[in-house]
Amino acid sequence: MNRKTAIITGATKGIGRAIALKFLQEGYNIGICSRNQEELDQFRAAATTEFPQQRVIALQADLQLPAGAEAFGNSMLRAFEHIDVLVNNAGVFLPGTVLEETFSQLEQQINTNLYSAYILSQMIGKKMAEQTSGHIINICSLASLQAYAGGSSYSISKYAMLGMSDNFRAALKPYKVKVTAVCPGPTMSASWEGSGVPEEKLMPAEDIATMVFSCAETGFNTCVERLVINPLADL
Numbered sequence: 131m132n133r134k135t136a137i138i139t140g141a142t143k144g145i146g147r148a149i150a151l152k153f154l155q156e157g158y159n160i161g162i163c164s165r166n167q168e169e170l171d172q173f174r175a176a177a178t179t180e181f182p183q184q185r186v187i188a189l190q191a192d193l194q195l196p197a198g199a200e201a202f203g204n205s206m207l208r209a210f211e212h213i214d215v216l217v218n219n220a221g222v223f224l225p226g227t228v229l230e231e232t233f234s235q236l237e238q239q240i241n242t243n244l245y246s247a248y249i250l251s252q253m254i255g256k257k258m259a260e261q262t263s264g265h266i267i268n269i270c271s272l273a274s275l276q277a278y279a280g281g282s283s284y285s286i287s288k289y290a291m292l293g294m295s296d297n298f299r300a301a302l303k304p305y306k307v308k309v310t311a312v313c314p315g316p317t318m319s320a321s322w323e324g325s326g327v328p329e330e331k332l333m334p335a336e337d338i339a340t341m342v343f344s345c346a347e348t349g350f351n352t353c354v355e356r357l358v359i360n361p362l363a364d365l
């Protein structure tokens with residue numbers, strides 16, 4: 131069987147994990163990464179038990195470092211002959227406002243949330259251009275569209291990711307490669323644990339995964355460019 135392939139960064143927890151599981155459930159081979167080897171091993175063991183016919187490549191990579199993103203991208207290019215979907219999901223949130231946060235907070239979030247996605251989009255996007263098919267899906271944020279009180283540098287990194295998505299879309303469109311920016315509001319994940327916000331006010335990560343998969347499955351002439359997803363409840 132000719133299976134499709136999806137690469138998802140930061141897939142051991144939260145939204146990335148839900149997206150990786152959704153693509154597995156839909157029959158894809160997947161390539162994933164995170165920094166924690168033990169969690170990657172646990173994910174791969176559970177996934178290969180449940181989906182024994184599918185390839186699950188789980189590699190340790192620190193995407194905060196350009197060399198880490200490049201090494202992961204090269205491994206994915208070696209592992210898979212054809213890549214259908216790249217989901218740039220890995221990200222960090224460090225609280226702070228522009229008046230008090232340190233420069234290194236901005237640097238860390240730009241490195242992880244923006245530069246890694248840029249490096250991987252360029253590497254995998256070139257392959258998709260050769261294939262004249264493929265889809266890059268960037269997990270941006272509501273903070274890509276509006277200032278985020280208490281998360282200024284995070285918001286700056288996510289605005290930049292949205293602009294990056296538009297630029298990759300324009301560059302890849304002639305090659306029939308799609309680029310989607312997904313902008314979720316508050317979604318249940320490890321980053322909300324201990325925040326005091328009740329879980330029922332947050333969106334389940336599985337709903338974001340369902341929407342991401344729907345974007346990836348549209349017909350050849352349809353591109354969801356931006357998708358904003360919000361909880362009904364006010365926090």
Ligand SMILES: NC(=O)c1ccc[n+]([C@@H]2O[C@H](COP(=O)([O-])OP(=O)(O)OC[C@H]3O[C@@H](n4cnc5c(N)ncnc54)[C@H](OP(=O)(O)O)[C@@H]3O)[C@@H](O)[C@H]2O)c1
Nearest residue numbers: 140142143144145164165166192193194221316317319320
């Ligand atoms: N949750 C929300 O409310 C929300 C809303 C809008 C957008 N988002 C965005 O959605 C994405 C996922 O968020 P989440 O809340 O699901 O996060 P999460 O639960 O903290 O999970 C983040 C994932 O990324 C990995 N990761 C973090 N830093 C990494 C690095 N330097 N290198 C490689 N992997 C790394 C983590 O594994 P390790 O820590 O083991 O590396 C983990 O697998 C992020 O881009 C976030 O900005 C989240």
